[in-house]
Every structure is written in structure tokens, then in C-alpha cells.
Amino acid sequence: MKHLNEEIFPLVDSPIYQKTLLIVLGALFLGSLIVYFLRKKNFFFVYSWGSLKGWLIVAPIFFVLFGLPDPWPLIVLTLLAIFGAKAFFQIMGMYHRSLFVWLCYLGILGLSLSILHESHELYNVFPMIFWGTSLLIPFVRNNYKKMIQYIALTNMAFVFLGWAFLHLGWILKLPSGVYQFMYLIILTEFCDNTNLALSYNLGKIKLFDRIDRRRTLESTLVSVFLTLLLAFIMRFLLPDPSEIYWLTTGLVASLGGIFGDLTMTVIRKDAGIHRMGQFILGRGDFLHRMDRMIFVAPIYYYVMKWFSSLNMLHVPNQ
Numbered sequence: 001m002k003h004l005n006e007e008i009f010p011l012v013d014s015p016i017y018q019k020t021l022l023i024v025l026g027a028l029f030l031g032s033l034i035v036y037f038l039r040k041k042n043f044f045f046v047y048s049w050g051s052l053k054g055w056l057i058v059a060p061i062f063f064v065l066f067g068l069p070d071p072w073p074l075i076v077l078t079l080l081a082i083f084g085a086k087a088f089f090q091i092m093g094m095y096h097r098s099l100f101v102w103l104c105y106l107g108i109l110g111l112s113l114s115i116l117h118e119s120h121e122l123y124n125v126f127p128m129i130f131w132g133t134s135l136l137i138p139f140v141r142n143n144y145k146k147m148i149q150y151i152a153l154t155n156m157a158f159v160f161l162g163w164a165f166l167h168l169g170w171i172l173k174l175p176s177g178v179y180q181f182m183y184l185i186i187l188t189e190f191c192d193n194t195n196l197a198l199s200y201n202l203g204k205i206k207l208f209d210r211i212d213r214r215r216t217l218e219s220t221l222v223s224v225f226l227t228l229l230l231a232f233i234m235r236f237l238l239p240d241p242s243e244i245y246w247l248t249t250g251l252v253a254s255l256g257g258i259f260g261d262l263t264m265t266v267i268r269k270d271a272g273i274h275r276m277g278q279f280i281l282g283r284g285d286f287l288h289r290m291d292r293m294i295f296v297a298p299i300y301y302y303v304m305k306w307f308s309s310l311n312m313l314h315v316p317n318q
Contacts, residue, residue: 011067011178020182020237021063028056035197051193062185066178071116073178074169078112080290084161087287091273092153099137100154103130108162115169123163123170130158160263160294161287167297174304179237180249184300186234187227187253188292192261195223212265220258227254244307252300257292264291 011017032052066073085104089095107130114123134154138147171181196214203218231250235241238249264287 016176016179016236017063017067020179020234023234024059024063024182024186025056028052028059032056055189066181073172073181074112074115077166077169077172078108081108081112081161081165084165084287084290085157088157088161089153091268091271091287093271094150094153097150099140100134100150103134103137104154104158104162107133107158108166111162111166112169115166115173118173127155127159127163131155156267161290164294164298165290167301168293170301171297174239174301176237176239180239180304183231183234183237183249184253184293184296187231187250188257188296190230191223191227191254191257192292194226195219195258198222208262211262211269215258224251224254248303248307249300252303253296256296256299260292260295261288263294264288 035052065076082105085108086095086101089097089101089104095101107126110129111123111126114120114126134151137151138144168181168184171177171184174180196219199214199216199219202222203216205217206213207215207217207220228247228250231246231253235246238245
């Protein structure tokens with residue numbers, strides 16, 4: 001029975017996995033308890049309460065899914081990318097343009113297969129293949145009206161929600177990849193929630209007031225600092241706990257996450273749409289849960305590969 005459990009859920013006996021699970025769920029519970037009593041102070045605590053309440057439900061599911069053996073975590077990421085692309089097409093009013101939509105889905109599946117077979121060359125040339133294929137759709141439809149717009153938006157969906165987001169699949173293949181993956185998710189969510197919770201009472205300087213009136217310079221700086229502190233505390237998730245590793249990860253997770261969120265906010269506001277349904281209970285939609293990773297995932301992956309090539313990371317024998 002024990003052998004069967006290890007095959008189905010190989011991380012079940014890992015001390016690091018168990019420690020992470022206890023810390024994350026304990027922190028969520030404690031944070032939810034604190035924010036619950038502060039939720040009537042202002043809108044931002046209400047916002048944070050909704051997010052934390054949702055994560056209390058989603059986090060255990062998250063740990064189970066990404067504790068499964070290969071290739072199940074990659075399959076989960078692929079489905080998330082496809083649903084994210086679907087939400088994007090709905091927001092942009094393109095969901096009825098089925099050829100573009102299905103091309104994007106097939107492109108995401110192609111990226112996933114490239115990761116499965118560890119073909120970096122195919123993965124990185126796929127955007128050019130996708131771009132060339134999307135240019136053929138006007139000829140298939142024998143139509144030119146709005147085709148430049150449709151082609152551009154389809155490629156944006158593919159690059160952001162396919163190519164960029166699915167770098168998380170490559171991160172899973174790094175040494176202790178599942179723990180690095182969890183580390184990034186925890187840090188980005190913590191930074192975003194802390195930033196929004198603090199922005200009402202902390203600071204008057206709006207970073208980008210015409211794009212997002214909620215974030216202030218002061219709350220952003222404090223949230224980045226607190227995220228770096230959390231990165232230090234949870235550095236046991238990294239195969240190399242040295243300063244260059246957790247500092248880099250903390251900065252990429254916080255700053256990359258902020259600009260990913262702001263980028264999608266620009267797209268939403270330009271389209272005149274705030275959200276498309278609910279994903280995390282009480283806060284945001286499905287796409288809003290993915291947007292931070294469009295910069296965080298590829299930047300983190302390539303920075304760590306660069307560090308590794310320079311022998312700057314000291315990964316112990318597994």
C-alpha cells in the first residue's frame with residue numbers, strides 16, 4: 001500500500017513538502033483570521049478577505065495536483081493555459097472567431113508536448129510557427145476585414161498565456177522544480193495581496209493612476225520588502241538557499257508579478273471589461289490568477305539557467 005501511495009503521490013513522505021503544506025495552510029488560516037476582523041475597515045481588506053477565503057479552498061487542491069507524478073502537473077498547467085486563453089478571447093470579443101481560437105489551443109498543446117519531450121529548440125521556435133500559421137487564416141476564410149486585429153490578438157494570447165505562462169512547465173523540470181514552482185506562486189500571491197491591503201492606508205503617490213488607482217509607490221515598496229523577507233524565510237524550498245538565489249527569486253516574483261498584473265489591466269481597460277466571472281472566490285477572475293506569471297515564469301527560468309551556466313548556483317546532490 002505504501003508503494004502504491006508513493007507511485008500515485010510521490011511527495012507524500014517528503015519532509016519539505018509536508019513543511020511547506022503546514023506553513024502555507026497555517027499562514028493562510030492566520031492571515032484569514034486577522035483580515036476577517038479587519039474586513040470592515042476598508043474595501044481593500046474586504047478584497048483581501050475574499051482572496052484569502054478562496055485560497056483556503058484552492059490551496060489544498062493545488063498541493064494535491066502538483067504533488068502528482070509526471071506528467072500530471074504539466075497537464076494541469078496546459079489546461080490552465082487553455083482556459084486562460086479562452087478567457088482572453090472572451091474579453092476581447094473574439095471567442096466566435098473559432099479558427100483563431102482553436103489555433104491558439106493547438107499551439108498551447110504543441111508547447112506542452114515540447115516540454116514533455118524536453119525539446120527547448122522546438123519550444124522556442126514555436127512562436128514563429130504559430131505566427132506564420134495565423135497569417136494563413138485570412139486566406140482560409142477568404143476575408144480581410146479586421147484580420148490584422150484578430151491576428152495580433154491571437155498571437156498576444158499565445159505568447160502571454162501559452163509560451164510565457166508554460167515556462168512554469170520548464171521550471172518543474174529544474175532540480176526540485178516542484179518546490180521552486182510552489183515558491184514562485186506563494187511569493188507572487190503574497191506580494192499582490194500585501195500590496196493591495198496596504199495601499200489604502202499607506203502612501204499617496206500613485207504609480208500608474210490612469211491604469212490602476214489602487215497601487216501606491218509606498219505600498220509597493222513595502223510589499224516588495226515583505227516579499228523578500230518571505231523569500232528568505234521560505235528559502236528551504238530552493239535547491240540552493242544562498243542569497244543570490246532567494247533574493248533574485250523574491251525580486252522576480254514581486255516586480256515581475258506587478259508588471260504582469262498591470263499589463264493585463266491595460267488590456268482589460270482598453271477592452272472596456274473589468275472581469276470575466278469568478279475563479280478565486282471573492283476576488284478576480286480566472287485570467288487574473290494567471291497574469292502575474294506572464295513575466296515571472298520566463299524571467300525566473302532563464303535567469304536561473306544563466307546562473308547555472310555561470311556556476312553561481314550550488315545545488316546539492318539529490
